[in-house]
Amino acid sequence: GIQVEQSPPDLILQEGANSTLRCNFSDSVNNLQWFHQNPWGQLINLFYIPSGTKQNGRLSATTVATERYSLLYISSSQTTDSGVYFCAVGDNQGGKLIFGQGTELSVKP
């Protein structure tokens, strides 16, 4: 099956700093999503981005499907950005999502 690897596993930032999170996947995919799991455990949709580039406020994402990776950019980080960021890709056999292990982000004031 498809393997999804995220890096780095942990990241500590000072408020205001920028960061880049990476997601590598082992096969071609038709679906890729980024999620933020907040400290209360809620999964929040950030981007649905099987290819191309999207931006939403301080966050943006780029997926290069031919090279099998996606990047999530967080600019001017805030303490409320803390939590775990998951990349998930859809398998080509029916649409279930395969999750990476996540990047745990901690933003310090």
Next chain:
Amino acid sequence: NAGVMQNPRHLVRRRGQEARLRCSPMKGHSHVYWYRQLPEEGLKFMVYLQKENIIDESGMPKERFSAEFPKEGPSILRIQQVVRGDSAAYFCASSPGVNTEAFFGQGTRLTVV
């Protein structure tokens, strides 16, 4: 448009009891997925259902676990004779079609004592 609704939010069961977790998909979504998140881990796929059909149950444990999505009413994930290792957060997601954006409920946190 209400999001994916899961209940209960928290569920405590003694070993050997049954746990029933419910999921109502977003309006207009006919595809439902269940995932399990063990402590300090990512989410693992369990089962994919459409109305009255199980499409993919490759992630379901072979025993004690079952799922349904009836013509009327929510999807149900049922765990019989729970054991401590079943303690986890169970998330439901829905989407309008295959390879479309999936949205998650707030999860049910099951604790087996």
